Amino acid sequence: MSSARRARDGARPPIRLLRNLSSKLAAIPMVLVGLGVFVGGTIWTIVHSFTDSRLLPRLNWVGFDQYERLWNTRRWLVSIENLAIYGIVSLVLTMCLGFLLAALLDRKIRFEDTFRTIFLYPFALSFIVTGLAWQWILNPEFGIQSIIRGLGFTNFNFDPLYNPDLVIFGLLIAGLWQGTGLIMVIMLAGLRGIDEDIWKATRVDGIPVWKTYIVVIIPMMKPVFVTALVLVTSGIVKLYDLVVAMTSGGPGIASEVPAKYVYDTLFTRQNLGQGFAASTMMLVTVAIILIPWAYMQYREKRQ
Amino acid sequence: MTAVTPRGAKPKKVFSPRNIMLYGALVVFSLYYLLPLYVMIVTSLKDMAEIRVGNIFSAPVEITFQPWVKAWSEACTGINCDGLSRGFWNSIRILIPSLILSVSVAALTGYVLACWRFKGSEIFFGILLLGAFIPYQVLLYPLVIILREMGLFGSLWGLVLVHTVFAMPINVLLFRNYFVALPEELFKAARVDGAGFWGIFFRIVIPMSLPIFVVSGIIQVTGIWNDFLFGVVYTRPENYPMTVQLNNIVNSVQGVKEYNVNMAATLLTGLVPLAVYFFSGRLFVRGIAAGAVKG
Numbered sequence: 001m002s003s004a005r006r007a008r009d010g011a012r013p014p015i016r017l018l019r020n021l022s023s024k025l026a027a028i029p030m031v032l033v034g035l036g037v038f039v040g041g042t043i044w045t046i047v048h049s050f051t052d053s054r055l056l057p058r059l060n061w062v063g064f065d066q067y068e069r070l071w072n073t074r075r076w077l078v079s080i081e082n083l084a085i086y087g088i089v090s091l092v093l094t095m096c097l098g099f100l101l102a103a104l105l106d107r108k109i110r111f112e113d114t115f116r117t118i119f120l121y122p123f124a125l126s127f128i129v130t131g132l133a134w135q136w137i138l139n140p141e142f143g144i145q146s147i148i149r150g151l152g153f154t155n156f157n158f159d160p161l162y163n164p165d166l167v168i169f170g171l172l173i174a175g176l177w178q179g180t181g182l183i184m185v186i187m188l189a190g191l192r193g194i195d196e197d198i199w200k201a202t203r204v205d206g207i208p209v210w211k212t213y214i215v216v217i218i219p220m221m222k223p224v225f226v227t228a229l230v231l232v233t234s235g236i237v238k239l240y241d242l243v244v245a246m247t248s249g250g251p252g253i254a255s256e257v258p259a260k261y262v263y264d265t266l267f268t269r270q271n272l273g274q275g276f277a278a279s280t281m282m283l284v285t286v287a288i289i290l291i292p293w294a295y296m297q298y299r300e301k302r303q
Numbered sequence: 304m305t306a307v308t309p310r311g312a313k314p315k316k317v318f319s320p321r322n323i324m325l326y327g328a329l330v331v332f333s334l335y336y337l338l339p340l341y342v343m344i345v346t347s348l349k350d351m352a353e354i355r356v357g358n359i360f361s362a363p364v365e366i367t368f369q370p371w372v373k374a375w376s377e378a379c380t381g382i383n384c385d386g387l388s389r390g391f392w393n394s395i396r397i398l399i400p401s402l403i404l405s406v407s408v409a410a411l412t413g414y415v416l417a418c419w420r421f422k423g424s425e426i427f428f429g430i431l432l433l434g435a436f437i438p439y440q441v442l443l444y445p446l447v448i449i450l451r452e453m454g455l456f457g458s459l460w461g462l463v464l465v466h467t468v469f470a471m472p473i474n475v476l477l478f479r480n481y482f483v484a485l486p487e488e489l490f491k492a493a494r495v496d497g498a499g500f501w502g503i504f505f506r507i508v509i510p511m512s513l514p515i516f517v518v519s520g521i522i523q524v525t526g527i528w529n530d531f532l533f534g535v536v537y538t539r540p541e542n543y544p545m546t547v548q549l550n551n552i553v554n555s556v557q558g559v560k561e562y563n564v565n566m567a568a569t570l571l572t573g574l575v576p577l578a579v580y581f582f583s584g585r586l587f588v589r590g591i592a593a594g595a596v597k598g
Binding site: 020022033034036038040042044045101104107113116119122126127128129130132134135136147150177240241244245258259262263267272275276279280 | 554
């Protein structure tokens with residue numbers, strides 16, 4: 001608060017650095033974490049991705065060798081492909097489902113709190129719990145497949161976690177279950193922020209409700225959608241625990257993801273340089289998504 | 304109906320086609336969200352013989368709590384066969400110091416940024432916020448080195464520090480935004496009365512900010528409890544938190560799979576965040592919405 005600051009400045013201790021001293025001392029953790037960990041750590045990782053570090057980090061430059069090797073590794077390519085499929089499908093479905101649920105809850109219904117509680121509770125659970133629960137439901141021997149076969153459809157096949165072509169969709173079912181509630185809450189907050197008069201006006205004009213949503217409401221909620229988009233994408237890049245719990249990357253390498261590639265390369269295969277190159281690529285991915293968003297935010301603020 | 308204004312067409316009849324569709328859709332979605340919880344609960348209450356012959360959706364014929372007992376005190380990970388209780392107590396020992404440290408550091412930093420800005424403080428804040436977007440994988444190894452230099456690698460305190468570091472961006476933002484909105488006159492009055500940096504913080508700001516402490520606390524409890532990656536990277540097996548131990552129990556390849564024990568263990572691990580969720584209700588929603596919109 002500027003008033004407190006001004007009052008403080010009025011005292012004017014002789015040395016500039018000592019002015020506001022308690023505040024500067026209290027800011028030490030922020031400076032250490034910001035500069036030491038976030039900036040320092042990122043630079044350190046990027047620098048070491050250009051070395052041939054294996055068991056221990058060392059500064060023996062090899063240029064872009066690690067990156068070349070990375071993009072020639074089948075497991076990395078599968079990881080990237082999986083992340084892209086998972087990312088796009090989960091983005092589209094999370095947004096649609098999140099908005100749909102929010103719109104349903106916003107229709108002035110009874111038991112709104114109950115329904116909201118039901119839709120959101122998975123978000124409180126960890127990805128490990130989520131993954132293990134769905135692993136059990138999708139278990140071909142006991143789960144959905146066996147039940148439907150038991151009904152007489154003996155040729156029914158639904159074993160996404162054991163089918164390399166479908167495994168990513170098995171992950172999606174669980175991921176959506178866990179994450180849509182959050183987007184619903186954000187969308188609901190956005191819907192509640194829309195002026196009641198707009199609804200009245202469209203009703204007077206006789207525009208059907210679904211059309212009002214598409215033509216009027218959704219365009220008005222652009223900032224909310226952008227926020228949700230950034231949130232979902234930054235969550236997708238982190239996708240790791242769910243894969244570990246549900247499939248451990250299998251069958252074979254069919255459900256590997258970049259975050260798991262980095263972890264395994266750094267800590268179990270002890271190929272540090274390679275792991276740093278992979279994590280730097282993850283950072284680049286986030287930056288590509290984030291920079292346009294940051295730019296948009298910045299432009300909006302200036303207007 | 305003055306507080307909440309109705310939207311859309313007014314519901315006229317209880318069983319209008321509109322209502323049937325609306326509630327029908329809500330109920331169908333609810334089933335999808337409730338299904339795993341239901342399946343976990345019924346599975347954990349059956350014995351293995353019943354699981355092998357029945358289907359996963361059927362209610363237990365004979366309720367048994369044996370799987371819960373086994374999950375808690377006998378389930379094996381590698382050579383240890385003392386159940387999930389070990390992971391539970393590890394998680395508690397990680398949670399309490401991490402919660403206290405991360406919330407106090409974030410509150411103090413937010414207070415500096417809201418009330419005692421100095422030259423450059425905003426730049427540091429910007430850097431801190433950027434940190435929220437860096438994938439954890441980029442920082443995993445640098446933090447290993449930092450903790451090793453400090454002699455904390457593998458210990459519970461190392462993990463506590465890691466949780467505090469990664470909690471900072473979002474929680475500092477929460478506290479800062481809350482403190483900025485406190486009335487300015489209070490600070491002026493306090494200054495006139497001779498209160499300084501710490502006096503104002505402890506006697507004025509903290510007593511006025513209970514809700515935001517609760518919100519931040521909720522975010523931290525669920526976040527720390529549900530963490531898997533940091534637990535696996537920064538602790539040794541004897542200190543593994545509950546999530547890591549759970550995964551090791553359920554996904555271990557040795558022995559016969561005991562699905563009922565696995566589901567009991569899974570539920571046990573989810574119990575703490577679920578309790579936080581159900582008891583905090585609206586505050587939880589507020590917390591994630593506040594955190595999400597900004598972070």
